[in-house]
Amino acid sequence: MKVNVDLRLKDIPGQLVGALEPISANDGNIRGVVHHHDDRVGGRIAVNVTFEVRSEHALNKILEVWRKREVDVAKIDSFFETFPIQYLIVGSIPTKELESITKALESMENVAFIEVRYTGSANSSSRAALVTGKASKKETIASLDQFFKQRSEKHDYILIRGLD
Amino acid sequence: MKVVIAGFGTVGQGIAEVIGMRQELFSKSFGQQVKIVGAFDSSTIVKNARGLDPVELVRRKASTGTVGTRKVDGGVKELIEEYDFDTLIETTPTNILDAEPGYTHIMAALGSGKNVITSNKGPLALRFRELSKAAARNKVQLRYEASVGGAMPVINLSRELLRGEEIFSLRGILNGTCNFILNRMKDEGLPFEQALREAQEMGIAERDPSYDIDGVDSACKLAILANAIFGKDVTYNDVIRTGIRNITEDAIALAGEQNKVIRLIGEINKDRLEVSPRMVPNGHPLAIGGTLNIVQLLTDLAGEVTVVGRGAGRMETASAILSDLLAILSEDRAKGR
Incomplete structure (x- = not known):
């Protein structure tokens, strides 16, 4: 999970170290620190920090320490790293099968969203269906690879994966 | 260096032409000529220990459909083993079922102490380890840049x-x-x-x-x-x-x-x-x-x-074979052969 925060620090020595220390203490990985010396609000200096943490739980612990240390958090953006889901299947694919695939994918853990687009009629032997979306874990892509491989082998579809 | 070309289709003819074209390079860089002392296709064979004219070989193949005048009578393996030459250039077509006849040609050459350059995918895709071991055992080189990607030099690069x-x-x-x-x-x-x-x-x-x-x-x-x-x-x-x-x-x-x-x-x-x-x-x-x-x-x-x-073509594949030929000449020179 990647996090970007705008902090407001008191203009006294040791404040920046005190703000960054809980990130490392919670196994976070600091990716960037930008000091805005000219941007003073209420006597505090603006600092922008980008870091990675393993979980929301770890982020909450960091925020708790900041609260105790009176580090103002002016703005916080957090976003998960995502992995693209890209599969194209070709063959005799009934509409029910497309619904079944959609349901199965929606119920999978760590699938953030999916979109299914398809062409051709339900009776066509060469219907093409494109499944795109995002997964929040790399391991999910391996599970999806397996899911589509098995499905394609069972129903004799041609499977076209995206390039990793 | 004396070479024999096995298979005289598009690739075999291409490398014969290129050997003819690059004699000056061989002489200047290695102080020797590369002589084609034998060639055979599926039905005929031609050999001459003093060297054959590549242009004449290609001309005969184009006009008669065969490279030689003597019929191949099943003695190709023995010819490869017993004939005096240094390097076999194996260009017979790929056979992915049993790798033949390329496999027999290559093994006969390696087993009798001759280097092999091949564009034939069959033996390499089916019996790679066996061929590599035979080359190592007989202290000769097996090179195959032309088997993958024609003029794209991926194997020697890697x-x-x-x-x-x-x-x-x-x-x-x-x-x-x-x-x-x-x-x-x-x-x-x-x-x-x-x-x-x-x-x-x-x-x-x-x-x-x-x-x-x-x-x-x-x-x-x-x-x-x-x-x-x-x-x-x-x-x-x-x-x-x-x-x-x-x-x-x-x-x-x-x-x-x-x-x-x-x-x-x-x-x-x-x-x-x-x-x-x-x-x-x-x-x-x-x-x-x-x-x-x-x-x-x-x-x-x-x-x-x-x-x-x-990835393919007469001169492109010949270019890859030429790079292998030059590598063997360099290796021989380094070893003082």
């Missing part, structure tokens, strides 16, 4: 220039015919059958195209690369293979909506040895069009290394 690198993975387009067909389907919205017919009319695809479009050719090349570059011990049969025969215009169009093209990609990494159609983003090096071959290697120090070249 094994010689990138020798200090750890190569993590490889992926690429190893069959120009499939690439041409997929590209025509996308550019012109053609159905597969029509794009294939066009490729056949232009001489890009064979009359029986299954070897190309079912991914057999790419899988053979991938097995050779896996053995040669990654030190694996695999055959063509270990490659998971899906061809392009059932790719539809709809599939191409759906991929196009996502700004992607479909390409037949060969991939080697620690978990995968596979040839299959894949969606490739437009602008990616592997989205290349036409009949070109391309390979991307992911290495630890140099990062991504990409090599592109013409």
